[in-house]
Structures are given as structure tokens and as C-alpha cells.
Amino acid sequence: MKEINFITTENGDDIIISLCSQGTNPLDVSSFIMMRTPKFEPLLEPHERGICLSWEDEDDIVVIADRISINRNEIHIKTRNKTENHKFNIKQISDEDYKSLLKQLEIINFDKSAIIIKD
Template identity: 35%
Template sequence: MMETVAFISTENGDDLIVSFAVIDPADPTEVESLTLLRTPKYEHLLGDWERGVSVSFERYVEDDEELLEALHLDRKSAVVRLTTSLRNYELDIRKIGEREVKAMRKVLTRMNYDRRIRLLGI
């Protein structure tokens, strides 16, 4: 199912964060956060299998660790496809401005410093 994104917020400090505000299909006035998070500063404390970009979606709060495996940005159709260890997401980003997309691309590039993620279109 294609999810519509209302806006994207990013953080580019000790924590590297890309958060998609996904419009809730049950209530179009509400959003649910789909967040990609990586903290390289402390990642060396984790086991190798735990390292990478963690994915959390408010819709699936009961899930265990979900790690990002691939992200494809299709600029022509304005779609972001995420492949994680648990599921796939398709995000419609047509409502998102170029500044937000550029910030997202910058943070995703930093998140992938060790090439654990297959990034396409970034």
C-alpha cells in the first residue's frame, strides 16, 4: 500500500534521523511517524548484527528490531521505497518540497557511511 507523506524532518547531529510524517489512512488529519535512526557515535558498542539504520513506525509499536536494508528514491515518480528486515514500505513524497528531499538525501548518505544500506537514486 502506498503511504502519503505530509512532511519530512531530519536531524544531522550525533543522531542521524529521517522521519516521514505519514498521513493516517483512517484519519487524514493525523500523521504517524516512520523514523529512520542511526547513531554512529555509539554503534561500536553494539554487536555487528545490531548495527545499521533502525526503522520504527508508530503503526507497528509491538515489533522487534527492524533494520533498513535498502532505500530507493524514484525522483521521477516521487516515491521512496524502503526494504527492511521485516517489511516493505512505499512512500508518496509528491507533497514534499525540494529542500526537504535534499536534506533527506544528505542524512541518508551520512547514515550509509559503512554501506550497510543499498541506496538507489540518492
């Protein structure tokens, strides 16, 4: 399970949640990204709409979230294609980041395209 140290969020044309993991070198940060661009989604086929998931270095792969389970210790993301699941330890993020993450999940899931379970 990947350990997350902090998160970043963005609300603009894109709605973004980045789960960030820092290595031993402070400059060594990797991010798992959840993203939507609501103004362009009507142009997509229905099966292509939803919360897109990717690692920051995998631009060509589009995977859509189906179910997100979250509690104060971890977040578990299941995908529509059922071949990928992502589990992250979020114990180390601040309480402020956790509250921000919960709020941003509601924003990014504006059309209830994914099931979100908060424990």
C-alpha cells in the same frame, strides 16, 4: 502506499530521518523513523548495526534497512529480515525537503550498511 507530506531530519548524537504523514486533522501526524546512533554502534553485534526503522509508536521493534530505492515520487525500503517492506509516496514533499532527504540518506548511511539507489 503511505503518502508523506513532509520530513524532518536531525544530526546530533542521533542521525534521524522522519517521514511524516498528516491526517485530515492537522494535529494528527504519524512518522516513520530511520535512525542511527553512531557513537553506540560499536557496542552492538555486527548484525544489529545499520539504519534502524520504526513507526513512532513501535519502540520495541528493531528492523534494519537493507536497501533503499528513491526517486522524486517514492521511496521504497527493504529490510534485512525480508519480511517487511515499506513504500511511501513522497510526491507532496517540497523540493527542498527532497534535497534534504537525499543528503540525509548519505549521512545516515555513512558506512554503506544499506544499498541506496537513486533513480
